Amino acid sequence: xxxVSIRRLAVIGVGLIGGSFARALRAAGAVDTVVxxxxxxxxxxxxxxxxxxxxxxTDPAAAVHGADFVLVAVPVGAMAGVFAAIxxxxxxxxxxxxxxxxxxxxIAAAETGFGTLPENFVPGHPIAGxxxxxxxxxxxxLFRERRVILTPTAATGPAALARxxxxxxxxxxxxxxxxxxxxxxxxxxxSHLPHVLAYALVDTLARMAERTEIFEYAAGGFADFTxxxxxxxxxxxxxxxxxxxxxxxxxxxxxADLERLRAAIAQDDRETVRACFERAKTARDAFxxxxxxxxxxx
Numbered sequence: 001x002x003x004v005s006i007r008r009l010a011v012i013g014v015g016l017i018g019g020s021f022a023r024a025l026r027a028a029g030a031v032d033t034v035v036x037x038x039x040x041x042x043x044x045x046x047x048x049x050x051x052x053x054x055x056x057x058t059d060p061a062a063a064v065h066g067a068d069f070v071l072v073a074v075p076v077g078a079m080a081g082v083f084a085a086i087x088x089x090x091x092x093x094x095x096x097x098x099x100x101x102x103x104x105x106x107i108a109a110a111e112t113g114f115g116t117l118p119e120n121f122v123p124g125h126p127i128a129g130x131x132x133x134x135x136x137x138x139x140x141x142l143f144r145e146r147r148v149i150l151t152p153t154a155a156t157g158p159a160a161l162a163r164x165x166x167x168x169x170x171x172x173x174x175x176x177x178x179x180x181x182x183x184x185x186x187x188x189x190x191s192h193l194p195h196v197l198a199y200a201l202v203d204t205l206a207r208m209a210e211r212t213e214i215f216e217y218a219a220g221g222f223a224d225f226t227x228x229x230x231x232x233x234x235x236x237x238x239x240x241x242x243x244x245x246x247x248x249x250x251x252x253x254x255x256a257d258l259e260r261l262r263a264a265i266a267q268d269d270r271e272t273v274r275a276c277f278e279r280a281k282t283a284r285d286a287f288x289x290x291x292x293x294x295x296x297x298x
Contacts (some may be wrong), residue, residue, distance in 0.1 A: 004166035006031040010067035017099045018073035019138030024171035027140040037063035047135040063087035073099040075238045083113025097122045103151045105179035105242040117155040124166040124253045131230040144172035151180040177231040188246035257277045
């Protein structure tokens with residue numbers, strides 16, 4: 001039996017993350033009623049048929065009416081509009097959290113949308129996902145043994161923080177806390193940069209004259225490295241621009257390191273090339289290990 005009890009959950013943005021959150025809480029017996037909100041009525045009806053939600057609403061204010069827990073799982077660029085739309089419809093006891101991949105931009109959006117940072121607002125980021133999107137890709141086990149980072153603000157109340165922590169733990173996630181700025185720096189390096197590189201590589205190859213032959217002979221390494229380029233372009237362009245201040249320094253460092261590696265290859269400096277590869281292998285073996293699942297961090 002779950003330690004958290006949600007009477008009425010409102011999920012604004014019923015896609016992979018929002019849908020999986022609802023599924024996981026339902027599987028844990030932690031929620032009674034799930035209200036799904038989105039702009040596409042047909043998409044919401046699909047979510048209802050799949051059993052992800054019980055009630056469909058296209059109006060965010062109507063969706064949160066009577067809810068005691070709200071998850072906002074929309075693109076980070078849409079957060080401010082959602083917060084403004086639900087501000088006057090929230091019950092005093094309703095806890096609001098989000099699933100945005102950047103945190104400083106979401107915190108700023110909350111301050112703009114709500115007019116101030118509410119005591120019951122707990123910014124969060126589940127480090128889980130797949131290259132697929134949409135409610136039909138959602139599944140209850142998505143967050144199991146994956147990290148969820150909460151970045152409470154100075155205004156966040158301890159009761160709201162504990163409630164959001166318990167909800168994510170009910171999904172099977174491992175919950176940690178982090179300062180919002182530090183979160184954005186860490187994720188810029190470990191998640192946002194890899195997505196930029198994967199998209200850029202595939203785009204470069206796709207625009208080459210011999211692209212048909214290139215993709216025909218692409219091996220497993222290419223598929224592994226570029227898998228995340230199948231993620232939602234709209235979502236990821238939103239994320240990387242929202243986290244520009246943290247992403248640009250690590251991107252510039254990567255470009256400088258790549259230039260040094262290019263120079264070493266051009267000069268037939270095999271020792272420098274090998275040293276780079278050895279450091280990379282050692283680091284990956286030590287900190288990542290052999291992870292063969294199909295989920296990616298977002």
